[in-house]
Amino acid sequence: MILRSLFSVVLVLLPLHAEPTVPAPVRQAETATSEDHPFLDNSGPPRWSKMTPEQLRIDSEIALQAAMDKLRVIEQVTEPTYDNTFGKLANDMTMVNTVMRTSLLSSTCDSPEWRTATQELLARFTTFDTAFWQNETIWKIMQQAAASEWAKTLPPHRRYFMQEVIQRFRMEGIDLPPARRARLSAIKQELTDLAQQFSANLIDSRREWQFDLTPYADLGGIETLHFEQEGNRRMARLDQAFVILSFADDEKLREAVWTAMKTLGKTPHDNSSVIQRILALRHEQARILGYASYADLVAARCMMGTSEAAERHIRSMLHHLTPQHETALENLRKAKAEHTHNAAAILQPWDTGYYTIRLSRDEAPFNGYEFSRHLPTRYVLPRIFAIFSELYGISITECPAAFAKPGSKPAILPGTAEVWAPGVRYYEVRDKTTGTHLGSFYIDGDPRPGKKPGTWTQTISIGKPASPQSPLIPHYAAITTSLPSAGTLSSTAIATYFHEFGHILHQMLEEVECPSLGNYALEPDFREFPSILHEKLAREPEILARISQPAIPAALLTAFTANHRFFQAYDAIVPYHQALIDLELHRHYEQYAGKDIDTVEQEIIRKNSLPATAFNSCPLRTNLHIFANFYAGVYYTYAWNDMLAEDAFSRFREKGLTNPETGDEFRRTILSQGSSKPAAELYRNFMGRDPKPDALLHSLGIKPQKEIPSDAKTR
Ligand SMILES: [Zn+2]
Numbered sequence: 001m002i003l004r005s006l007f008s009v010v011l012v013l014l015p016l017h018a019e020p021t022v023p024a025p026v027r028q029a030e031t032a033t034s035e036d037h038p039f040l041d042n043s044g045p046p047r048w049s050k051m052t053p054e055q056l057r058i059d060s061e062i063a064l065q066a067a068m069d070k071l072r073v074i075e076q077v078t079e080p081t082y083d084n085t086f087g088k089l090a091n092d093m094t095m096v097n098t099v100m101r102t103s104l105l106s107s108t109c110d111s112p113e114w115r116t117a118t119q120e121l122l123a124r125f126t127t128f129d130t131a132f133w134q135n136e137t138i139w140k141i142m143q144q145a146a147a148s149e150w151a152k153t154l155p156p157h158r159r160y161f162m163q164e165v166i167q168r169f170r171m172e173g174i175d176l177p178p179a180r181r182a183r184l185s186a187i188k189q190e191l192t193d194l195a196q197q198f199s200a201n202l203i204d205s206r207r208e209w210q211f212d213l214t215p216y217a218d219l220g221g222i223e224t225l226h227f228e229q230e231g232n233r234r235m236a237r238l239d240q241a242f243v244i245l246s247f248a249d250d251e252k253l254r255e256a257v258w259t260a261m262k263t264l265g266k267t268p269h270d271n272s273s274v275i276q277r278i279l280a281l282r283h284e285q286a287r288i289l290g291y292a293s294y295a296d297l298v299a300a301r302c303m304m305g306t307s308e309a310a311e312r313h314i315r316s317m318l319h320h321l322t323p324q325h326e327t328a329l330e331n332l333r334k335a336k337a338e339h340t341h342n343a344a345a346i347l348q349p350w351d352t353g354y355y356t357i358r359l360s361r362d363e364a365p366f367n368g369y370e371f372s373r374h375l376p377t378r379y380v381l382p383r384i385f386a387i388f389s390e391l392y393g394i395s396i397t398e399c400p401a402a403f404a405k406p407g408s409k410p411a412i413l414p415g416t417a418e419v420w421a422p423g424v425r426y427y428e429v430r431d432k433t434t435g436t437h438l439g440s441f442y443i444d445g446d447p448r449p450g451k452k453p454g455t456w457t458q459t460i461s462i463g464k465p466a467s468p469q470s471p472l473i474p475h476y477a478a479i480t481t482s483l484p485s486a487g488t489l490s491s492t493a494i495a496t497y498f499h500e501f502g503h504i505l506h507q508m509l510e511e512v513e514c515p516s517l518g519n520y521a522l523e524p525d526f527r528e529f530p531s532i533l534h535e536k537l538a539r540e541p542e543i544l545a546r547i548s549q550p551a552i553p554a555a556l557l558t559a560f561t562a563n564h565r566f567f568q569a570y571d572a573i574v575p576y577h578q579a580l581i582d583l584e585l586h587r588h589y590e591q592y593a594g595k596d597i598d599t600v601e602q603e604i605i606r607k608n609s610l611p612a613t614a615f616n617s618c619p620l621r622t623n624l625h626i627f628a629n630f631y632a633g634v635y636y637t638y639a640w641n642d643m644l645a646e647d648a649f650s651r652f653r654e655k656g657l658t659n660p661e662t663g664d665e666f667r668r669t670i671l672s673q674g675s676s677k678p679a680a681e682l683y684r685n686f687m688g689r690d691p692k693p694d695a696l697l698h699s700l701g702i703k704p705q706k707e708i709p710s711d712a713k714t715r
Helices: 008-012 026-030 055-076 086-089 094-106 110-134 136-146 156-171 178-208 238-246 251-261 270-288 294-299 307-340 352-364 368-373 376-392 491-508 529-537 541-547 554-571 574-587 599-608 637-655 660-669 677-686 692-698
Strands: 210-212 228-230 234-236 396-399 400-401 415-417 425-431 437-444 456-463 475-480
Touching: 008 415, 026 055, 026 086, 026 228, 026 368, 055 086, 055 110, 055 136, 086 156, 086 294, 094 456, 094 475, 110 178, 136 156, 136 234, 178 270, 210 238, 210 396, 228 437, 238 251, 238 352, 251 425, 270 294, 270 574, 294 437, 294 541, 294 574, 307 352, 307 554, 307 637, 352 554, 368 554, 376 396, 376 425, 376 541, 376 677, 400 437, 400 491, 415 425, 415 437, 456 491, 529 637, 541 554, 574 599, 637 660, 637 677, 637 692
Parallel strands: 400 415, 437 475
Antiparallel strands: 210 234, 228 234, 396 425, 425 437, 456 475
């Protein structure tokens, strides 16, 4: 998963370069990279100890003032050139970095102060952002520039960027009458607040969730879990709830835990009205802009092209996947019938995890504990880096890092990077041939209070290759995860690392003319492609043998592969179900308008004849991807990118998984390109053709009845 600011695309377009002719606030901005403004500073690794909520208010004010002054300069352009219009928009990242660094700190060091400061920052930037896209003077200048004779002779990436900016103005409502534009601004502002509210409710809800186990005498299957004692009561935390659902023998207990998990995002931190409002506002926004639905609005900037194509693709894949999944569910039901001595037993949602694990012990036994013993983090990570080094001609090295308390005056040695919490590690990525420092990343693995659970990669600042005007600025990013840096890694944890390193490589190896053409501005339904592709390496016996210490024995690798295939029959369909649910909500909103989200869930299940297991134990009201960041209407990205990744992975298999020639081609055609070309074109440049589902179906052991046409569209 990758988490980026709500404003990523917008803010990178914001002008922040100081002009010699503009007044006082810009002079402030000229010094913005000095010691005093850590949120704006690009001179080296970020200085986290100086980043406080108070400092954020000062720095964001400077960034905003500079942006407004720059707008005034563009407004005065009488003879547009690329450099004084689009070129000017494309080149600064100060404001983006401010938002990204804030976003990282508020999700890893949550506190009421950070929440307030983040909310203020986002509200201010939304106001400014909206004003920018609705600025008629700038719009006229941009149109005039785009229609110029010189524009026709620009290199393709610049023409593509111009086209993207023009489209973005239209999608922000520049052609609409003033009253409707004003309404759009109000909607955007409210949606920003609601996303924050949704996220805050969920964080509080997850933190406070607990389950009283005291009435349950039978703890068979979960004897090894240590539960907290509150007086006479024995309480389970949320992370333990997932273990209970998979291992507890007592069905009544599993059912009770599953039911209790339905209160997440509900009681007492209720997201119901937040969700209803978000969906209503998104729909209104789409209709004002002339789109039938919110899904259509977001699809206009996607590889898939339309939400109809997305739904067609998901349904066509479900057509192939469903028979295998139904058989798998029937096998689980039979296992339950046998276990409970009840031939008519019905498989319940709280049974799926439990019986999948039981059945796997018979059909595809695998000792996960023994497997992990071969994967100690301290050996594995450098070996994964060695694989990337071989593939892409880079080196990844851990460098000294130290934590200093925010607001303190740290005595940090030269050459040591500051980190935002104890235990965060710091790595540098360099090009092996030239030695160039391409970027750096952090790994924040240890759980602690105030840190959001889950794993994601977050951009911290966007770099830029060297140019005659400026030296190279390295990229910075962070992997935030709940995988402790000490100990060993499970097969899932290994895949998670490969996935997140995919995001890191996608950023670090980017070589584009300006930050606005970076990978983070890619079509949303292509962003997970490199990560899912790298994740596939983590399941290859050859790679696992290479990164393990001592090397995993061949028999254990064979068992792992068989076990992975066994679980695929249950898991492969999940992203397709979730994609369909998201498309239902955002394509056919009118059917669900004003209804409680729990009722909506039930209606979607019935309407699409989905198995009850299409929803895991956590309901829609906890879905951050759909309600708090930008995968709304494009949740199909995961399923779609898995198909692209399996297809593209066939090229890695052809000549050897770590073949430098294939790696170099992938780096050149995909990783280095950012968003300087449409995603469909990037894909074709690597594959020499459009995507096909055959490789994915083959990997799942499914024989397609007939050829499925690809739904990929070139915009
Ligand atoms: Zn990802």
